Amino acid sequence: MDILKQYRLLNYFGNRQLHFINYFNFTCYRTEDPFFCIKPTVMRFFLLLFILIPFTIQPQSTEIFSVEDIMSYPFTYALTSARNIDRIAWVMNERGTRNIYVADGPGFSPRNLTNFDGDDGQELSSVQISDNGQWVVYIRGGDFGSNWDDALTVNPNFLAEPPKVHIWSIPVDGGPAISHGEGEHPVISHKGDRIAFVRKKQIWVAPIDGSSKPKKLFTARGTNGSMKWSPDDSKLVFVSNRSDHSFIGVYSEDSSHIDWISPSFHRDAAPEWSFDGSRVAYIRRPGSGGRPKAILEARHNPWKIMIGDPASGRSWEIWKPAPTVSGSPPSTQGRYNLNWGDGYLTFMSYQDGWPHLYSIDESELDGSNHSTGGMAEAVLLTRGDYMAEYISMSPDGKWLAFAGNTGPDVYDIDRRHIVRVSVDGKTQEVITHGEGLEWTPFILSSGNSVAYISATARRPPLPAVLNLDTKEETILNEHRVPSAFPEEQLVVPAQVVIDAPDGTPVHGTLFSNNTSERKAAIIYIHGGPPRQMLLGWHYSSYYSNAYAVNQYLASRGFVVLSVNFRLGIGYGYEFHRPVDGGTRGASEYQDIKAAGEWLAAQSFVDRDRIGVYGGSYGGYLTAMALGRDSELFAAGVDIHGVHDRINGRVNRYMSPNEYEHAPDAERAVEVAWQSSPVADIDTWKSPVLIIHGDDDRNVSFSQSVDLVQRLEEKGIEFETLVIPDDTHHFMTFRNQKKVNEATAEFLLRKLGD
Numbered sequence: 001m002d003i004l005k006q007y008r009l010l011n012y013f014g015n016r017q018l019h020f021i022n023y024f025n026f027t028c029y030r031t032e033d034p035f036f037c038i039k040p041t042v043m044r045f046f047l048l049l050f051i052l053i054p055f056t057i058q059p060q061s062t063e064i065f066s067v068e069d070i071m072s073y074p075f076t077y078a079l080t081s082a083r084n085i086d087r088i089a090w091v092m093n094e095r096g097t098r099n100i101y102v103a104d105g106p107g108f109s110p111r112n113l114t115n116f117d118g119d120d121g122q123e124l125s126s127v128q129i130s131d132n133g134q135w136v137v138y139i140r141g142g143d144f145g146s147n148w149d150d151a152l153t154v155n156p157n158f159l160a161e162p163p164k165v166h167i168w169s170i171p172v173d174g175g176p177a178i179s180h181g182e183g184e185h186p187v188i189s190h191k192g193d194r195i196a197f198v199r200k201k202q203i204w205v206a207p208i209d210g211s212s213k214p215k216k217l218f219t220a221r222g223t224n225g226s227m228k229w230s231p232d233d234s235k236l237v238f239v240s241n242r243s244d245h246s247f248i249g250v251y252s253e254d255s256s257h258i259d260w261i262s263p264s265f266h267r268d269a270a271p272e273w274s275f276d277g278s279r280v281a282y283i284r285r286p287g288s289g290g291r292p293k294a295i296l297e298a299r300h301n302p303w304k305i306m307i308g309d310p311a312s313g314r315s316w317e318i319w320k321p322a323p324t325v326s327g328s329p330p331s332t333q334g335r336y337n338l339n340w341g342d343g344y345l346t347f348m349s350y351q352d353g354w355p356h357l358y359s360i361d362e363s364e365l366d367g368s369n370h371s372t373g374g375m376a377e378a379v380l381l382t383r384g385d386y387m388a389e390y391i392s393m394s395p396d397g398k399w400l401a402f403a404g405n406t407g408p409d410v411y412d413i414d415r416r417h418i419v420r421v422s423v424d425g426k427t428q429e430v431i432t433h434g435e436g437l438e439w440t441p442f443i444l445s446s447g448n449s450v451a452y453i454s455a456t457a458r459r460p461p462l463p464a465v466l467n468l469d470t471k472e473e474t475i476l477n478e479h480r481v482p483s484a485f486p487e488e489q490l491v492v493p494a495q496v497v498i499d500a501p502d503g504t505p506v507h508g509t510l511f512s513n514n515t516s517e518r519k520a521a522i523i524y525i526h527g528g529p530p531r532q533m534l535l536g537w538h539y540s541s542y543y544s545n546a547y548a549v550n551q552y553l554a555s556r557g558f559v560v561l562s563v564n565f566r567l568g569i570g571y572g573y574e575f576h577r578p579v580d581g582g583t584r585g586a587s588e589y590q591d592i593k594a595a596g597e598w599l600a601a602q603s604f605v606d607r608d609r610i611g612v613y614g615g616s617y618g619g620y621l622t623a624m625a626l627g628r629d630s631e632l633f634a635a636g637v638d639i640h641g642v643h644d645r646i647n648g649r650v651n652r653y654m655s656p657n658e659y660e661h662a663p664d665a666e667r668a669v670e671v672a673w674q675s676s677p678v679a680d681i682d683t684w685k686s687p688v689l690i691i692h693g694d695d696d697r698n699v700s701f702s703q704s705v706d707l708v709q710r711l712e713e714k715g716i717e718f719e720t721l722v723i724p725d726d727t728h729h730f731m732t733f734r735n736q737k738k739v740n741e742a743t744a745e746f747l748l749r750k751l752g753d
Contacts, residue, residue, distance in 0.1 A: 065486040065555060067741045070548045071095075071733070073460035074480045075541050076453050078124065081442035082133035083190075083395045087172070088442065088451045089113070089129045089136050090463050092480060093541065096733030098124045100136060101463075102172055103476060105449060108465050110476050113170055114177065121156040121731035122163055126185065130192030134172055135208050137186050137195055141165035143727045144184075146697035151184050154695065156726040156735060167197055169208045178210035185225055189233045196236055198225045203238060203251075217251055218258060224249075226269065230277040235310070237271045237280050244288035248280065250310045261308035262315035268306070272338045275397060279365070280308040281345055283336050284317070285329065292660050295653060295668035298579040301328040305338070305347060307365050318365055318376045319347075326573040327351040331530065333389040341423035342397035346381070348388070353573045357381040357388055357400060359423050379425045386413065387570055390539075394443035398423060401450060403439040403539075405532070405570050406430060411495050413570065414507055414535045418452050418466075431466065432473075435492075438464070439539040455537035457492040460485070461544065490551050493535055496561065498591075498598045506591045507564045507571065509533055511554035512604070520609035520751040521559040521599045523625075523633075524550055525592060527616030529582075532570035533562045542729060546615070549740050556748060559605055561598075565591035565621070583645045584668070586675040589624050596625070596632045608634065609751045613743055615639035616699060616728065620677065623707065626688055627680030635750035637689045637743045640699045640728055643707045645676040647700075681710050687717035689746040691739055698728035719746065 078091040086105030091098055096119030103110045113136060116122075125144040128137045142165040144150045155162040167186050170177040180186075183197035183204065196205050199214075201223045206214035217236070226239040234254070240247045248261040248268045261268075261280060271282040285303045293299065304320035321327035330336060330348050332355045337348040344359040357380075364376035382388050386406035393400055400423060403416040407430050418441045421428040431450065432438045441452040447468075454464035454475060463476040481487070493509040500506050512519070524546060526533050531543065538544045550560045564570065565588045567581045580587040592612070600607035612633045614622045619641020625633045646669065653668050655661040662668065673679055688711070692704040704720075711718045721742050723735050730736040 063486075063489060065489055065552070067549075067552055067744060068737060069484050069486050070552045070555075071545070071737055071740065072482045072485045073537075073544075073548065074462070074477070074482075075544055076461045076463055076477070077539075077541060078127040079440045079442065079451065079453055079463060080127055080129050081444055081451055082129045083131035084445055085133040086444045086446050086449065087129065087133035088444070088463065088465075089127060089172075090453075091124045091127055091138075092477065094480065095119065096121070098122070100124060100127065100138065100170075101477065102129075102136070103463070103465075104133075105444060105446065105465070108474060108476060110463070113172065119733045120163070121154055121726070121735075123154070123729075123731060126167075128186065128188050129172070130188045130208070131190050132192045134192055135169050135188065136172060137167065137169045137188055137208070139165065139167055139184070139186065143697055143729060143731065145729055146727065149697045151182075152697075154725075154727055154731050156695075156723075156732045158725060167195065167206075169195065169210070171209075178208075180206045180210065180214055183214075185227070187227050187229060189229050190231060191233050194233070196227045196229065198227075203227055203236065220249065220258060222246070226271065228271055228273055230273050231275065232277055235277070237273060237310070239269055239271065248282050248308060250280070259310060259313055261310060261313055262306070270336050270338050271308075272340055274340050274362075275342070278309075278311075280310060281338055281340065281365075282306050282308060282315075283329075283338070292655065292662040292665075294664050295662050296579075296584050296664050296671060298325045298577075300325055303329045303336075305336075305345075305360075319360060319378055320375065321349050321351040324351065325577070326353055330355050331577070332387060332569055334391055337391045339391070339393045339400070340397070341393055341400070344423040346393075346400060346423055347378075348391070349378075350573050352380070354382075354385060355387045355389070355569075356383075357391065357402070357421065359425060381421045381423070381425045382419070382428065385572065388419070389569075390440045392440075392442050394420075394447070395445050396447065399443055401441040401443050403441065403452075404430070407433055409433075409435075411435075411535060414495055414509065414532070414564075416534065416539065418450060420450070431468065435535070437534055437536045437539075453539065455539075457536040458487045458490045460537050461539065486555075489555065491554050493550075493562070495535060496598075498594055500566075500591050500594045502587075502590065504566060504575070504591070505571075506566070506594060508595060509535055509562045509564075511550050511558075511560040511562070513554060513557070516604070518604060518606045519557055519559050520611070520753070521561065521605045522550075522553055522747060522751075523592065523595050523599070523610070523612045524560060524562040525565065525612065525614030525618035525621045525625075526562070526568070527614065527618045529565070529567035529588070529617040530569050530576065532564055532568050542615070545736060545740070549743060552740070552744060553747065556744070557752065558747070559599065559602075561595055563592060563595045565589075567617075583649065583672040583675050585671055586624065589621060589628070592621050592625055593629055593632065596629065600632065611635045611637075611747050611751045613637035613639070613747065614641070616641065619699075620645075623677035623688070624680065626686045627677045627684040630683065630685035633686055635687050635747065637691065637746055638704075638707075639691045639739065639743070640693065640696055640704065641677070642699055643677045643703050646673045647703075678707065678710055681714055681716075684711070684714070684716050687719070687750055689719045689721065689742065691721045691723070691742065693723040693726040693728065693730060693735070695725050696728045 075093045100113040126139045153162040167180040167183045183199045186197040222240045222242040250259045267285045300323045308315035330350045346359045358378040388402040391402040404419045418432040436456045455461040496508040619638045622638045653665045694701045
């Protein structure tokens with residue numbers, strides 16, 4: 001009963017699933033049947049009866065699978081849809097070979113559009129399909145999930161002539177792919193005949209069929225991008241970033257100059273055309289500068305929605321959030337998520353404590369009733385304690401579809417399901433249910449189907465189409481899952497909820513074949529940190545890989561607990577943006593330590609064999625765990641973690657070239673240092689494996705170089721694995737396999753039986 005009071009645990013007896021929860025003064029359980037709550041005295045009677053009555057436990061498979069077996073899953077991503085036809089496209093990564101597939105309604109039979117072969121490390125990104133469905137555009141190469149240099153060549157195969165990062169278009173009905181040369185952020189015109197893209201900070205245009213060479217539209221100061229074609233393709237709206245301020249510009253084909261919309265001393269961003277092309281909605285934030293503000297305190301960062309008139313260059317404010325901390329700009333996927341619908345402007349705000357969608361009636365957008373400072377009324381579209389992400393507008397402008405951690409099951413907070421809501425706010429529907437996970441939805445042109453990516457705890461991510469009338473779901477490309485993939489041998493992770501020392505509930509997912517004996521345990525720490533690990537395969541390739549590693553470690557006898565620490569998404573604003581998180585105090589570390597102590601207290605865990613591993617921000621917290629609590633964490637694997645959080649901050653905080661600096665600048669520098677793993681090097685005792693790719697564009701390789709020198713000076717046991725010329729995301733299957741195998745081998749050697 002103590003275990004039932006501490007956490008939520010899924011137990012599998014035969015094929016029947018029991019979810020136990022301590023719910024106020026009742027113990028509740030869920031089966032395939034409805035939810036029931038039983039008083040503790042009655043529950044104790046049933047538990048005793050359950051123990052006394054013989055039953056059969058379905059045994060776990062004892063067959064051993066390899067790291068390569070569990071990594072053999074195909075990963076589906078970059079799903080997109082045509083606007084005017086029921087046609088979808090997506091990318092599938094199969095053991096490092098990436099290709100684009102397409103499928104047409106109503107049958108949605110997949111066919112490959114590209115025929116790349118081999119583990120070449122060349123990513124496919126910015127995948128789009130034209131409105132008419134005739135062309136697919138993509139970028140091949142680079143690392144477009146990076147913090148810097150994302151458009152530079154990635155060369156993990158050490159080719160004498162590295163592959164170039166080019167924009168390509170390919171006809172869906174057959175024919176060779178066409179290169180449009182170097183560039184970023186391609187955008188297809190609505191007619192499907194041209195591509196606008198960024199090259200060397202300027203905007204270029206090319207015919208999609210390659211009939212002539214790309215040409216530069218104009219030359220403007222700053223870094224220009226975020227282009228959007230007007231509905232009739234006659235104009236491009238774009239952002240010109242001028243460092244401490246930015247402008248919204250409009251370029252017309254029949255004009256030889258740029259029209260600026262209400263240029264100011266602010267930062268203007270995220271422009272979106274209205275349905276008729278007469279107006280542009282955009283976001284306005286303050287420019288840089290002003291009196292230095294306190295670094296360690298939470299404060300509101302203002303923003304507002306503007307409506308601009310390209311014809312006159314005039315603009316006006318129509319809405320802004322309440323001046324609260326949670327009313328600051330949203331920081332989840334898509335950020336503001338501005339979209340014009342049928343008669344409504346929709347957007348996202350975190351102001352009520354959750355990243356929710358809102359809409360404003362188009363009749364309130366003309367500015368006539370806002371001249372005295374009055375704001376348009378924003379209607380809350382998504383109600384409830386959950387988040388919305390990966391939002392798309394239906395072709396008719398009547399619906400928003402998104403992935404939300406909501407549904408009828410209490411465990412849906414740690415899943416993703418597809419939700420649609422009408423732009424007028426009158427109808428909301430969770431359209432996928434159950435123990436699976438679904439994301440990146442697109443309502444198709446016909447209006448009776450929605451395409452998305454689907455996974456379960458055992459089946460990896462695959463494209464899917466749901467008929468909204470019959471509720472029949474079709475999974476595509478199932479035949480691409482190789483026979484070596486150990487789907488039936490995977491465990492279904494359990495939801496665990498642990499109280500941190502300050503009382504914050506911290507969710508985790510627990511992987512274990514059984515709990516009948518004392519085992520070594522591993523804590524997995526995700527990166528980001530705005531991420532959420534789920535009760536199944538993840539929508540990010542990075543975290544699907546981590547999920548696979550966690551499954552492998554569980555198959556080798558470890559209890560694995562993946563911790564959704566604060567700074568992560570999915571549990572509201574206060575959890576996502578704690579004032580004392582990160583370099584302002586690293587309060588998230590208490591969640592990691594609490595998870596370790598929770599494991600140590602379990603009867604099925606050997607408290608002397610608890611390890612920790614993670615990548616990126618997870619590498620940072622892994623190093624912190626080993627530095628601060630080597631008595632608790634016996635060994636760890638630190639994959640491209642940050643170790644010195646003070647780098648670059650002293651100059652920024654202290655502003656040596658300026659008279660003024662923040663009132664708490666000195667204290668902020670000290671807190672940032674104390675929030676760094678290297679500050680705890682004197683108490684670091686446990687062995688560690690340090691892994692890093694030296695073309696990392698998210699975390700500088702120098703972070704690990706510095707840590708190695710410090711560990712060596714202190715005589716702390718460490719091992720290293722360097723991956724030359726690969727990035728933060730380990731672009732080849734070969735390199736990712738090497739990292740995974742090294743991680744597992746180290747943990748088995750240091751903690752295994």
